[in-house]
Amino acid sequence: MLHFELLATEGLARRGRLTLRHGVVETPIFMPVGTYGTVKGVTPRSLEEMGAQIILGNTFHLWMRPGLDVLAQFGGLHRFERWDRPILTDSGGFQVWSLGEMRKISEEGVRFASPVNGDKLFLTPETSMQIQAALNSDIVMQFDECTPYETKGHVTTEAEARFSMELSRRWAVRCKAEFARLENPNALFGIVQGGMFEHLREESLAALVEMDFPGYAVGGVSVGEPKEDMLRIMAHTPRLLPADKPRYLMGVGTPEDLVAGVAQGVDLFDCVMPTRNARNGHLFTRFGDLKIRNARHRGDERPLDESCTCYACRGHTRPDGSVSGGFSRAYLHHLERCGEMLAPMLASIHNLHYYLNLMREVREALDAGRFADFARQFRQDRARGV
Structure with missing residues (x-):
């Protein structure tokens, strides 16, 4: 089940509403990444409080652990991880790509040794669809061959990118057939590949559009x-996707990337950056990035971001209506230096809140017809520095 409604546009930027089996998602939206069925260091309650509408699960890792028997026992990922809002699951293609020489790709699928226990495994388009059906995710991604930019210093050639793209295209046909055979009531997205070559992207896109996926x-x-190549593809491909279908830019990126992606017509984003950077003491704020481990924060009484309303910065409201107050940079610096687990927890809450709030502000700007002004002010504020 998927219904996408386009509510407003400004240039290429789009304001939409995506209805899925487990709820409604207002777009543009950022999707926190929950690889093993959890967004690291953040409870489902905190995710709801900060405005998360949809999160990701990882097909490859959940297949490894806890395994499909456990997930089937719980009827899928929603009940298992206690998240009753929409979930998108990736296909496992990126994780297979990241195994490098540990995997062998053929027309049929990918053979590899389990990174958990060494078992010999075989992941095919059909298997990916079966795993994602067991996960019962609202958005299912086709199994694809992620085209690398380079391998051992060798930059992928046009011929290699074409081979990879055409393999993904054939796998998309098999995914669609298996998805239909399973009578999965959720939505299957096709994935445009083609490396850094625009004409290959257009060929991939045309073939997938002909298959009529619910989203792309x-x-x-x-x-x-290189960043300039990523921005070049981002400026080229999303705008060519069907206007009446949701558009998802996978694995991107910084706050600047998100705003630039919206300007190019992207509706959905995901990235591990907010939580991964948080675990390394790297915080995002309205006025630039902040590295909390730096000595200059040792006695700083200010919150991470005085404009932020997250629990780390503002605290919470007690039952009697009083406010607890947030945490100082000095305290977070102290936690980080001591290796206390509360440090990455608070940092993750802040970073995810920042990303989700940024996208809320983007939606409000699009609703008001002032996205261009918002994007200009956003860039100025981020360049100002903390």
Whole structure:
């Protein structure tokens, strides 16, 4: 089940509403990544409080652990992880790509040794569809061959990118057939590949559009390519996707990337950056990035971001209506230096809140017809620095 409604546009930027089996998603939206059925360091309650509408699960890792028997026992991922809002699951293609020489790709699928226990495994388009059916995710991604930018210093050639793209295209046909055979009531997205070659992207896109998927993703970016190449593909491909279908840019990126992606017509984003950076003491704020481990924060009484309303910055409202107050940079610096687990937890809450609030502000700007002004002010504020 998927229904996408386009509510407003400004240039290429789009304001939409996506209805899925487990709820409604207002777009543009950022989707927190929950690889093993959890967004690291953040409870489902906190995700709801900060405005998360849809989160990701990882097909490959959940197949490894806890395994399909456990997930089937719970009727899928929603009840297992206690998240009753929409979930998108990736296909496992990116994780297979990241195994490098540990995997062998053929027309049939990918053979590899389990990174958990060494078992010999075989992942095919059909298997990916079966796993995602067991996960009962609202959005299912086709199994694709993620085209690398380079391998061992060798930059992928046009011929290699074409081979990879055409393999993904054939796998898309098999995914669609297996998805239909399983009578999966959720939505299957196709993934546009083609490396850094625009004409290959257009060929991939045309073939997928002919298959009439409910939604489309742009894959094969943020895989080690120079930033200018990523921005070039982002400026080229999303705008060519069907206007009446949701558009998903996979694995991107910084706050600047999100706003730039919206300007190019992207509706859905995901990235591990907010939580991964948080675990390394790297915080995002309205006025630039902040590294909390730096000595200059040792005695700083200010919150991370004085404009932020997250629990880390503002605290919470007690039952009697009083406000607890947030945490100082000095305290977060102290936690980080001591290796206390509360440090990455608070940092993750802040970073995810920042990303989700940024997208809320983007939606409000699109509703008001002032996205261009918002994007200009956003860039100025971020460049100002903390």
